[in-house]
Amino acid sequence: MATADTVKLGPPHPPKIDAIKAFNEIEVDLKKMLQHLRHDTTKHEPAYFAAVHNLSDKQLTNFSADDLKEVRVAESAYGIHIFGKVLLPDSDPSHAYPEKAGDCYFMFRAFIPGEAETAKLHCIHMEEIENEDETKTFKAIFFQNDPLEWFDT
Numbered sequence: 001m002a003t004a005d006t007v008k009l010g011p012p013h014p015p016k017i018d019a020i021k022a023f024n025e026i027e028v029d030l031k032k033m034l035q036h037l038r039h040d041t042t043k044h045e046p047a048y049f050a051a052v053h054n055l056s057d058k059q060l061t062n063f064s065a066d067d068l069k070e071v072r073v074a075e076s077a078y079g080i081h082i083f084g085k086v087l088l089p090d091s092d093p094s095h096a097y098p099e100k101a102g103d104c105y106f107m108f109r110a111f112i113p114g115e116a117e118t119a120k121l122h123c124i125h126m127e128e129i130e131n132e133d134e135t136k137t138f139k140a141i142f143f144q145n146d147p148l149e150w151f152d153t
Contacts, residue, residue, distance in 0.1 A: 002076040009074045009083070009150050019071040022082050022119035026110050029121040030086075031061040034106060037124060037140060048126060051104050051141040052091055059090035069105070070148050079113040081122075085148045088141070105142045109151060125151045 015023070023030075035057050041048040052060060063086055070085040084107065091104035107125035112118070129137040 002074070002078055002081060003150075003152070007074045007076045007081065007150075009072050009081075012070050012072050012148050015065075015068045015071045015084070019073070019082055019084065020065045020068065022110050022112060023065045023068050023084060025119045026108075026121040027065070030108060030124070031063075033121065033124055034061060037126065041126075041138070041140070045138045047138040048140040051143075052088060055088070055090055060088065062090050063088060069099070072148050074150075079111055079116070082110040082112070082119065083148055083150070084108050084110070085142070099144060101144045103144055105144065105146070106140060107142060107148060107151070123151075123153055126153060127151075 038049045038052075038057075038060065046053070067087040067089055068084050069087050072083040074081040074083075085105050086108065087099060088104045088106065092100060092102070109122040109125070110119045111122045113120070124140065125142075127137070127139040129139070131137060
């Protein structure tokens with residue numbers, strides 16, 4: 001299995017044609033999984049999606065390849081690993097450009113196996129951070145200044 005220790009993740013950059021193609025191939029799955037994760041975590045840990053609690057499912061999933069703002073790519077013996085950071089455009093009702101630091105994003109990981117030509121969604125990034133005071137912080141929604149780094153879940 002590819003990990004941050006075994007594969008070199010390339011630098012962050014705006015999406016190129018291949019990343020946009022991969023995004024388009026997994027877009028429907030991304031939307032389904034994002035909704036599913038929010039519904040599932042709302043029962044037990046609503047903090048994961050607290051930053052977008054005011055958005056409906058339709059608003060949460062109102063994104064397209066135009067909202068893919070940052071990509072990092074890694075190659076391994078298994079194939080190509082694509083990490084992406086996607087703006088949730090309805091998190092800012094004014095749809096200001098350029099985006100603001102308070103705009104909300106989610107991050108995903110996709111994979112294109114060896115000789116395959118079609119990307120597969122691996123996961124949407126969800127963080128569970130242990131704080132020094134023994135509490136936990138739960139995040140599935142990120143902000144502009146949050147770095148896009150290797151993640152497994």
